[in-house]
Amino acid sequence: xxxxxxxxxxxxxxxxxxxxxxxxxxxxxxxxxxxxxxxxxxxxxxxxxxxxxxxxxxxxxxxxxxxxxxxxxxxxxxxxxxxxxxxxxxxxxxxxxxxxxxxxxxxxxxxxxxxxxxxxxxxxxxxxxxxxxxxxxxxxxxxxxxxxxxxxxxxxxxxxxxxxxxxxxxxxxxxxxxxxxxxxxxx
Numbered sequence: 001x002x003x004x005x006x007x008x009x010x011x012x013x014x015x016x017x018x019x020x021x022x023x024x025x026x027x028x029x030x031x032x033x034x035x036x037x038x039x040x041x042x043x044x045x046x047x048x049x050x051x052x053x054x055x056x057x058x059x060x061x062x063x064x065x066x067x068x069x070x071x072x073x074x075x076x077x078x079x080x081x082x083x084x085x086x087x088x089x090x091x092x093x094x095x096x097x098x099x100x101x102x103x104x105x106x107x108x109x110x111x112x113x114x115x116x117x118x119x120x121x122x123x124x125x126x127x128x129x130x131x132x133x134x135x136x137x138x139x140x141x142x143x144x145x146x147x148x149x150x151x152x153x154x155x156x157x158x159x160x161x162x163x164x165x166x167x168x169x170x171x172x173x174x175x176x177x178x179x180x181x182x183x184x185x186x187x
Contacts, residue, residue, distance in 0.1 A: 002037075013045060018161070020152030022145075023051035024170035025084035025098050026076055031169035039164055048161035050152045053170070055098050057147030058121050059088040062139055066090050070116040073108060075123030083123035084172055087111070100172050103127050112136060 006012055021038035024031045035051075042049045058074035066072060070090045075083040081103050087096035101107060111117050112133040119131060120139040128138060155161070 002041075013041070016041075016045065016047065018042075018048045018050055018152075018156050020050040020052055020148055020156075022054045022057065022148050023167075024054055025078075025100075025172040026054050026169075028171055031171065035167070035169050039167065042164055048156075049164050049167060050155045050160070051162045051167060051169075052148045052151045052155070053086075053098060054148075055084065055086040055121075056088070056092070056094065057145075057151055059086070060092055060147035060150050061144065062118055062120055063090065063092045065139070066118050066137075067116050070118060071095070071108075071111050072118045072120065073111075075119060075121040075127070077121075077123040077126065078173075081126075083121075083127065085123070098170065098172060103130055106130055106133065109133070 002013075019038045019042050021034050022031070023035070038049055041047075054076065055074045058076075059072040062072055068090055072088040072090065072092070073085060074088075075085045078084050078100060083101055083103060084098060085101050086094065086098045087108075089095055106112070108117055108131065112135045116135045116137055117133075118137045118139055119127075124131070124138055124140075131138075
């Protein structure tokens with residue numbers, strides 16, 4: 001796939017100057033594969049690695065589309081009624097860092113009472129009824145790598161690179177295997 005992408009862009013791998021990767025939170029397997037691939041390319045090409053917080057990248061995508069005095073709350077589905085989330089100001093500044101949250105009641109009522117709250121990400125869909133409020137704005141179709149690219153470019157210009165040997169994704173939760181309820185012999 002990587003070779004196909006370079007071919008489609010009429011580029012070769014020697015032309016890149018850094019690799020940016022979504023640093024999490026997110027799917028354990030997806031983060032592991034993405035970070036391992038990025039680290040491998042960086043090591044082989046002797047170029048820097050740039051890690052970008054996934055939720056910050058999602059918030060970055062909508063900062064130009066929100067009211068000046070508002071909040072942005074990206075959410076990634078973490079299964080069941082749990083999401084990975086954070087709270088950002090309308091300028092993209094972090095107000096509450098990434099965390100896992102079980103949502104069975106609306107935990108953002110105080111923010112919603114003070115102004116518009118823009119919810120973005122694949123975790124929002126399953127929680128729309130819980131998060132409903134006159135100031136709730138649900139932004140759909142915003143999961144893309146655009147925010148990662150924008151933030152990574154800023155980090156590149158500032159020389160903010162990851163330590164290639166020690167960089168690990170932000171999983172937020174410990175990985176654990178859950179036994180299948182369908183078949184007791186499956187993991």
